Amino acid sequence: MPNKIAGDRNSDGRGAFSVRSYEPYVFHLLFGVKRMNREIQRINPVGLYDPSPNGYTHVAIAPPGATIIYIAGQGGEDEQGNLVDDFATQLKQAFANLDTALNAAGARPEHVVKLTTLVVNHDESKLQHLGAEIEARWGDRPPTQTLIPVPRLALDRMLFEVDAVAVLA
Template identity: 35%
Template sequence: MTVEHLNPASLAPPKGYSHVTVATGRSLAFIAGKIAVDADGALVGAGDYRTQGRVAARNLWLALQAAGGRPDQLARLSIYIVDHTPEREDDVLAGMAEAAVESRIGPTAGILIGVAAVGIPGALVEIEGVAVLD
């Protein structure tokens, strides 16, 4: 399995993602949206976009790991932010970067979408992913 991240010089440099991800492998893992909840389902980081970004990204990594996947096999992420503003986006991406250091999840192709609500009341961030497994 290989995942190659491409950022053409003809496009503006990406901030925290890759413009293109080319992946080859034997199977795909589709990871359902992850929010900032603990193992008991309790919301973590109420009102805190950065904390919720970090915990949601960590939960995505745990789900990928359960599928036998590795961080370098992530090909795409979709990030949903409640009441999106540039400041909230920065907080979410900073939290995700903290989780990335822990789990070594690198930039992938993806999209960031502002939404009215996600998953459960009080959740501010939801992240889903696609990985290409060996």
């Protein structure tokens, strides 16, 4: 009898329970946690400040068996590699480039669980631009994020860069 445990009976008394009926219990015993659902979980734990005004979530949990996608740093260059000298314009273009990379991998912004943002000469006005862009894209379910102020990036005139980790559940 495939997928059966000998000696156990179904509720009708005619055969063994299937292994599948024990799966959640076995998972709990093996891994010490209850089986997670197949969705990305975003959590802001009690005891940590509310990061939502700054455009991120403290914790993102990928479900078991998910496909992980890594997106390299995307700057504010257009398709021809041109950069403008305006931070807000580069920010929007970098996120448009991120969308292009996500689409190429079969993902969308809601699949992003981690961002790393690099900002040249970071200040509060740049943080406000970034927060507005994050809110426009993710609303009340932003990914985790690390913002790193830097003195410069790879290219002259480059003011912003974002890389991402996405999860397809």
